[in-house]
Amino acid sequence: MKSPETIFPAGRHELYTAHKYSAAIRSGDLLFVSGQVGSRGDGAPEPEFEAQVRLAFENLKATLEAGGCGLGDIVDVTTFHTDPQSQFDTVLAVKDEIFPTAPYPNWTAVGVNWLAGFDFEIKVIARIP
Numbered sequence: 001m002k003s004p005e006t007i008f009p010a011g012r013h014e015l016y017t018a019h020k021y022s023a024a025i026r027s028g029d030l031l032f033v034s035g036q037v038g039s040r041g042d043g044a045p046e047p048e049f050e051a052q053v054r055l056a057f058e059n060l061k062a063t064l065e066a067g068g069c070g071l072g073d074i075v076d077v078t079t080f081h082t083d084p085q086s087q088f089d090t091v092l093a094v095k096d097e098i099f100p101t102a103p104y105p106n107w108t109a110v111g112v113n114w115l116a117g118f119d120f121e122i123k124v125i126a127r128i129p
Contacts, residue, residue, distance in 0.1 A: 002028075004025045004026060004027045005025070005026040005027075006022040006023075006024070006025060006026075007022065007023055007024035007025065007026055007031065007063065007066050007067040008022065008023045008024075008063075008066060009023060009059070009062035009063045009065070009066040010062070010066070011041060014039075014041065014042055014043035015037075015039055015043045018043060021034055022034060023036075023063045023066070024063050024064075024066070024067050026067055026068075026128065029127055029128045030125060030126070030127060030128065031064065031067040031068070031069055031073075031125070031126045031127075031128055032125055033060065033063050033064065033067070033123055033124045033125070033126065034063075034123060035080065035121040035122065035123040036056050036057075036059040036060040036063060036121065036122050036123065037052070037056050037059070037115065037116075037118040037120065037121050038051065038052030038053060038054070038055035038056040038059070038118060038120060039055070039059065039118070040055075045117050045118045045119075049087060049090060049119055049120070050090050050094065052118065052119060052120055053090060053091055053094045053120050054094055056120055056121065056122050057094065057098055057122065060122055060124065064124075064126055067126070067128065068128050068129070069126045069127070069128045069129060071098060071099070073126040073127050073128065073129060074105040074124045074125070074126045075105055075106070075125055075126060075127055076105060076106055076124060076125040077105045077106065077107040077108070077122065077123075077124050078107075078108045078109075078110065078122070078123050078124070079091065079107070079108070079109045079110070079120065079121065079122045079123075080109075080110050080111075080112045080115060080120070080121040080122075081109060081110070081111055081112065081119070081120060082111075082112060082113065082114070082115055082118075082119045082120075083111075083119070084109065084111040087119065087120065088109070091109075091120065105124070
């Protein structure tokens with residue numbers, strides 16, 4: 001059996017190095033993507049919430065591309081929200097832009113009280129074409 005392969009997008013290593021984790025792991029034809037946040041290149045959070053959500057999706061897209069797939073290959077999504085009640089409309093509006101038509105990935109949203117200075121995080125599993 002082939003060993004899992006670590007995946008890192010170009011230019012996105014600050015948080016991975018600081019916290020010692022991989023952006024994604026390829027195992028067979030699946031890509032397991034670690035939680036992506038709306039971090040700038042230096043690892044700092046994007047301060048405005050909608051911009052942070054959009055940047056998290058951009059960071060996710062870059063990681064998926066580094067692993068040989070794209071947003072359309074996502075089969076499972078988990079999102080984490082520090083204030084779901086006030087944030088969910090914004091997240092849904094961005095989500096509807098990212099995934100405008102069916103079939104949609106399955107999705108689990110989880111309310112949390114801490115995301116290391118961030119307010120939104122998204123992790124996914126994708127099938128590599």
